[in-house]
Amino acid sequence: MINKLTDKGKIVKKYIDFETRLLVVELIKNNSNSIHFVTINSRSGELIPVEERSGFIDYSEKEIPAKRHNCNIVICREVNNSTGAEFFVPNGEIMLSKKSIAFSSKRHEGIEADFNEAELLKEREESFWLNEYNNYSRSKKIEYWLSNIHHGMRIQGEATGDKYSEFSKAWYNYVKSREPDFDSIFIAVTRQLGFDFDWNEYEKRKRV
Known part of the structure; x- marks a missing residue:
């Protein structure tokens, strides 16, 4: 077998x-x-x-x-x-x-x-969003999401050959719950990723 x-x-x-x-x-x-x-x-x-x-x-x-x-x-x-x-x-x-x-x-x-x-990880996560992230300036928030998304896309790209698998409907709903102004911040983030971001692929993935 x-x-x-x-x-x-x-x-x-x-x-x-x-x-x-x-x-x-x-x-x-x-x-x-x-x-x-x-x-x-x-x-x-x-x-x-x-x-x-x-x-x-x-x-x-x-x-x-x-x-x-x-x-x-x-x-x-x-x-x-x-x-x-x-x-x-x-x-x-x-x-x-x-x-x-x-x-x-x-x-x-x-x-x-x-x-x-x-x-314990949940408690630490909630503490971060409530006590730390909420006090970030806009530029600091952009810096945070740039690091987070760049890392996620690189890891997914290495693991699956598809860096856009980082994005999904569940992921999008989560980040929006944490950052209501995420869409605006994300535009600034994509300009600093270091490659041409495929918006069509992103829009498709965040709906699935």
């Missing part, structure tokens, strides 16, 4: 998942720059399609205590049907960190630790 997968793309990694004992193959499919997760029955060697994983993986909700926040965390697994990746989802909110990725050859470090880390 693994030999057949090489016809579909380049295998990046393969391992026995610690929790499910399934063979997981991570590969970059032909004509794609994203990693796809393929599951194989480690006993029979048969491919397990995403829609049939429920026969091998427990997707039911589980409760674990979060002592730092004096509450329980409701954990479940969710599948990205496009890539086959799976994530632990605490309280219905996906936390895109390495520890939230469900497939792993090792025992997970702990969902509670991941949850606590995410909550």
Whole structure:
């Protein structure tokens, strides 16, 4: 089965998942720059399609205590049907960190630790927007967004070959919620990016 997968793309990694004992193959499919997760029955060697994983993986909700926040965390697994990746989802909110990725050859470090880390990051983020960013001058705001967007486009370009994948409807709604005058600031930012900005591509991406 693994030999057949090489016809579909380049295998990046393969391992026995610690929790499910399934063979997981991570590969970059032909004509794609994203990693796809393929599951194989480690006993029979048969491919397990995403829609049939429920026969091998427990997707039911589980409760674990979060002592730092004096509450329980409701954990479940969710599948990205496009890539086959799976994530632990605490309280219905996906936390895109390495520890939230469900497939792993090792025992997970702990969902509670991941949850606590995410909550701490949220607190720091809110503090930044309320106590620091709101006091920026317009030129300082332009400087902030220039650094942020230039970095994001460079990382996306290196990772996927598509620097405009930095932009999306969810991204646009978020930045507008943080900076109501974002559109005006963004015009100033694009003039300093160091390349000809494709406004048509940007407008298309921010609507999807």
